[in-house]
Amino acid sequence: MPLRPVTRRSVSDEVFDQLLDGVVDGDLVAGEPLPSERRLAEVLGISRPAVREALQRIAQTGLVEVRHGGATTVRDFRRAAGLDLLPRLLVRGGRLDAAIGRSVIEARAEVGPGIAALAATRGGPGLAAGLDEVIDRMTATADAIAWQELALDYWDLLVDGADSLVFRLMYNSLRTAYEPALPALAAVLADEVGQVEPYRLLAAAIRAGDAQTARAAASRVLTPTAEALLTAFAALETSEAEQ
Amino acid sequence: MPLRPVTRRSVSDEVFDQLLDGVVDGDLVAGEPLPSERRLAEVLGISRPAVREALQRIAQTGLVEVRHGGATTVRDFRRAAGLDLLPRLLVRGGRLDAAIGRSVIEARAEVGPGIAALAATRGGPGLAAGLDEVIDRMTATADAIAWQELALDYWDLLVDGADSLVFRLMYNSLRTAYEPALPALAAVLADEVGQVEPYRLLAAAIRAGDAQTARAAASRVLTPTAEALLTAFAALETSEAEQ
DNA sequence: GTGGTCAAGTGGTAAGACCAGTTGCGATCG
DNA sequence: CGATCGCAACTGGTCTTACCACTTGACCAC
Numbered sequence: 001m002p003l004r005p006v007t008r009r010s011v012s013d014e015v016f017d018q019l020l021d022g023v024v025d026g027d028l029v030a031g032e033p034l035p036s037e038r039r040l041a042e043v044l045g046i047s048r049p050a051v052r053e054a055l056q057r058i059a060q061t062g063l064v065e066v067r068h069g070g071a072t073t074v075r076d077f078r079r080a081a082g083l084d085l086l087p088r089l090l091v092r093g094g095r096l097d098a099a100i101g102r103s104v105i106e107a108r109a110e111v112g113p114g115i116a117a118l119a120a121t122r123g124g125p126g127l128a129a130g131l132d133e134v135i136d137r138m139t140a141t142a143d144a145i146a147w148q149e150l151a152l153d154y155w156d157l158l159v160d161g162a163d164s165l166v167f168r169l170m171y172n173s174l175r176t177a178y179e180p181a182l183p184a185l186a187a188v189l190a191d192e193v194g195q196v197e198p199y200r201l202l203a204a205a206i207r208a209g210d211a212q213t214a215r216a217a218a219s220r221v222l223t224p225t226a227e228a229l230l231t232a233f234a235a236l237e238t239s240e241a242e243q
Numbered sequence: 244m245p246l247r248p249v250t251r252r253s254v255s256d257e258v259f260d261q262l263l264d265g266v267v268d269g270d271l272v273a274g275e276p277l278p279s280e281r282r283l284a285e286v287l288g289i290s291r292p293a294v295r296e297a298l299q300r301i302a303q304t305g306l307v308e309v310r311h312g313g314a315t316t317v318r319d320f321r322r323a324a325g326l327d328l329l330p331r332l333l334v335r336g337g338r339l340d341a342a343i344g345r346s347v348i349e350a351r352a353e354v355g356p357g358i359a360a361l362a363a364t365r366g367g368p369g370l371a372a373g374l375d376e377v378i379d380r381m382t383a384t385a386d387a388i389a390w391q392e393l394a395l396d397y398w399d400l401l402v403d404g405a406d407s408l409v410f411r412l413m414y415n416s417l418r419t420a421y422e423p424a425l426p427a428l429a430a431v432l433a434d435e436v437g438q439v440e441p442y443r444l445l446a447a448a449i450r451a452g453d454a455q456t457a458r459a460a461a462s463r464v465l466t467p468t469a470e471a472l473l474t475a476f477a478a479l480e481t482s483e484a485e486q
Numbered sequence: 487g488t489g490g491t492c493a494a495g496t497g498g499t500a501a502g503a504c505c506a507g508t509t510g511c512g513a514t515c516g
Numbered sequence: 517c518g519a520t521c522g523c524a525a526c527t528g529g530t531c532t533t534a535c536c537a538c539t540t541g542a543c544c545a546c
Binding site: 008036037038052055066067068069070071072 | 526527528529538
Binding site for chain 2: 012060062085103114164172
């Protein structure tokens with residue numbers, strides 16, 4: 001029995017999740033006002049500061065708009081939310097959303113090669129050396145989860161090499177969304193373990209400073225994973241539809 | 244004298260900004276503990292709940308980590324922050340950060356064509372019709388700011404057509420970063436006003452459902468703006484270096 | 487050295503009061 | 517009669533104080 005760290009949930013965490021679910025599920029309609037803080041505190045049986053902390057956090061993500069003196073109104077999260085919301089949408093209630101998962105794969109396939117191209121232009125041999133080191137650790141790995149973590153480390157270096165804050169922040173958001181689901185996804189990607197050749201080719205293109213080759217090589221790195229995940233998501237959706 | 248809406252800043256807003264600046268500027272070193280909430284409240288001359296609200300919001304963005312019973316520690320925002328932080332980084336203290344601005348342009352040039360390709364595959368003629376309507380409004384516009392806003396509307400439709408939540412959220416984050424700087428940028432992009440032809444070509448590719456053409460057309464839409472902004476940023480950086 | 491205990495410090499929650507804006511209704515004035 | 521002003525009754529914003537829950541580290545007994 002693998003002991004897991006216990007998850008403590010504070011009251012405001014709980015309220016935060018309830019509000020988030022309400023907005024995303026549409027129970028809280030965009031444009032409609034939220035109950036007042038005092039009312040929420042009363043209904044939920046908690047203190048007003050606890051409600052406020054949850055509301056402030058929800059407002060920080062753009063899901064609601066609070067106006068001093070006026071009512072707090074729900075916003076359309078598809079319009080107002082930023083990429084930071086992705087982790088909370090991809091896996092909700094312990095379940096993976098297949099449609100969103102597919103969207104993540106698409107974005108990865110689109111953005112990844114661009115990052116590789118920038119990294120090839122700016123990274124230099126130092127970056128390539130770091131990538132080679134990760135590849136060495138990959139060759140020594142048989143565990144699917146450890147493999148995926150190394151793949152993330154590999155991309156982490158690549159993003160650093162691209163030297164672009166926007167791509168860095170995008171990557172952080174995507175990684176935060178990806179990591180909780182990693183154990184589940186690693187099982188689907190078990191066949192990938194040991195396939196280091198694409199990673200080597202990409203590292204070589206980086207070392208050569210060849211942006212176009214790097215772009216193509218990155219695509220080759222991402223494609224097998226993308227296809228495996230897409231078929232897995234499709235299977236997940238049909239099984240859900242049957243229920 | 245053009246009257247502007249007054250900006251009300253609450254106490255917790257003020258603290259939030261101070262903490263954010265501290266983390267981003269490095270005054271608050273990553274890994275180091277923050278002063279306790281009681282101490283912060285004392286030093287800042289405000290109540291503890293106000294401090295807590297600011298801290299919770301900062302924690303929501305990933306800049307600090309709070310642990311019940313333990314100290315609240317600063318995190319490396321380059322590692323921990325998501326794309327939602329971009330608006331706060333791009334324009335800080337009323338000034339535009341040229342390096343980050345360049346990064347935004349790069350990301351836009353990389354992601355935009357991908358969105359256009361997806362939109363061509365999924366949008367259909369309904370999307371093209373909507374785009375045409377925006378184009379019509381663009382032709383009737385001489386004001387640079389209004390033009391930029393229409394360009395954003397155009398992309399908004401495109402992102403909708405791509406039918407990808409991740410790209411939608413990315414776009415929202417980028418737009419939130421972009422919009423506050425729009426008046427300043429519009430001046431740089433004044434020459435663009437009236438150049439609707441690239442937009443028409445892209446709309447045509449969307450209507451035809453031709454992803455490859457749409458990708459190229461999107462690139463043609465973005466390139467002139469990108470070049471103009473990059474040169475402007477370069478000039479901005481040299482002028483800053485002189486100071 | 488191992489484990490247990492305890493005190494001090496930290497964040498988490500609660501209650502109540504008051505300040506500061508917004509809204510809408512009704513009295514008032516033209 | 518209609519437009520306007522002003523006053524209540526909301527709303528969120530802040531403060532104070534107290535206590536609970538958790539972590540840490542020092543100390544002590546085994």
